[in-house]
Amino acid sequence: MIRMTAPSTMLIVFVLGGALRAQPLPDVYIKDPEGGLHGEPGDPRHLESLVKSLGPTLDKFDPEKFAKAFRLIRDGFLDDLSQTRWSTATEEQNRHALDFHRAIESVVKDFEAALKSGADFTYSNRFQASADADRRISVMYFQGRPEELALSVGPTRNFDEEQAKDIRYRAEALDSLLNEFKKPDRVKALRAVEAAVERWDRYFNGGYSMYPWETVTNGHLWQVSWEHPPQQQLVLFHPEIGVQISTRSNQDASFDEVVMIHGLGYIKYWDENRYFAGLSLTAIASDDNGFGFGPTLHLGFPSLSDRIPHVSIGVNWHDIDDNNDYFDDSPFVSISIDFLNLLNQDESKLFNKVFGLPERKAP
């Protein structure tokens, strides 16, 4: 989205009170943890009342309806400004209230301009009642430049209590509206983060297992970010237990337990790390046939790894007749499954049931 550049650049702080410690605080200044900032239910300045006055709620995202809600707040404030409700306010207080109205007017204009142009509308705490470090209660309005204009500071309050309530209620309502307006972006962010966790789960927990030295190497080899795990993996000195079978004759076709070390290999992931395939150069040690070596193919489905184990299938040669020629005998076929991954799945495993392994507990 295009970021809106605000032409006007000013931060205005409307100071509602100074030297507040000297006297009891009226409720309007208190950020009551159990409510109170939004007016009484039924108060027209209450956000829910505003939303209700627009007909159906804002649940269904409709920018035009938001624009209308903003205008309602602005117009309502202007109405109050000319009403007797604020008759006790001094001229100076009313002048400050008018400044607040200008601030509302400005944000409504910004909002509507952003709607028309399709630009991004930044909203970070544009209106938020807060206490600053000097214990002045303020409502802030910001248009873009890191400069601050305090309209009044001192022991004399700049608004009477009714004005202060009105400003505060409307500021809170505006803040909530702006917050609500950004809901689609929040949902998008949440979905993106959830998807990233799933991708990482598939790569790191469901993918072809990695020993610590492999994770360090892969972490420095490939582009890594929390959003996107690597789409590839280097296999390095990776030990596995497997079996091999001779292809020489049916008589030799018995399973032979072997230790394999995938010395160096490369694995490629596809479809957001949902499946992978790769190739390694493997050394094999067998009690019966001694040392051997050959290529190994790795295949796996990380999202199904708790049900379908990753498989490595290799072709390897041994110097069975001790003539220093590994390739004059028929090759063996080796098969292994990724035990390191399989034994560390979070959920109950078919594998555990089949092989009667004890259930693993979380650390």
Next chain:
Amino acid sequence: MPKHQVFLFHGMGDAVRGTWDGEWVSALTAASEKYAEFASRPLSKWVDFVPITYDDLIGAWLKKWSDNSATLDGRLSSLGSGVEAIFTYIRTASKEDRDLFWSHVVDVVLWWLFPIERADVQSRVLKQVVSALDRGKAKPGAHQASVIAHSLGTAVAHNTLHELATSESTRGAYGPGHHRWDNLFLLANVSRVVQTSPKAYESVVRPGPQGDESSCCRLYYSARHVLDPITWVKTFSPVGWPPAYRPITIQQVSQWNVHAFEHYVRDPRVHVPMLRALTDWWMITEEEERQETDRFDSEAGLAGLALSDLRDLLPDNPETQGVLETVQFFLQALKTLRRGTT
């Protein structure tokens, strides 16, 4: 108005206990109960604590690896980044050092030097943070969110907040123009020690005014105890940051383990600004603050600590401390702190 959301990031080895967040909340609640206003408006009514846990992931990796025949020993040769040196050192270290390393310091090493583990943790931490923020912002009323982090948690929080504000998929909702953290309280701040990218002074995790695209919080408090050795290496001390950066340096000692979270929040110089920021400024009067500070200072004292001996382990310039030297120093510091508690 909705409760102030306060995200808690634990330190190294904290989550092993499983009760760390309860202990933290108890410590904060105990501090708040020293002040009159909290009797009628208790902390629990103001604050919604959101514990962010990542230690369980680290524990799971270690178990996964150590359960297999190939352990962490060996095989880490020629990988650079100081990893080999650390594990070589640990293999030959005393049992006490090895135990401390696997229970505490390994968290730091994995976060610091293992990019894949770090990114995996970060995605899961971000999920916890974004889910909670979304819940908080969905409630009517002004949303407030702050962070309290301790030790390694300060580094985790730093990276998490920076990524949240700048990553393509999250900045539309949580970039500086859309979301501003109200307060960051980083206790025993090690975000510079284990910094990766961006560096702690160069990220958006700094205070700034509304709308400032280069900052993501309103107020940034960084507290360190002068005797906390964990903060001696690459001490967090930015120059030229705005007044909204509030360093807090404390020196009173009320228990041997001066690095502990509870020890930090027991000091009114830490918990008074914290409690005010999480509730409201008027909840603790200036008179109460002065009285509690005087009382605390009169009861606490500088015990005969052997911590000063640790200074000898540091090179002349802790700013240039290497990876292995930092790990060795942390181990020595933890041993010293633990001896005092037993």
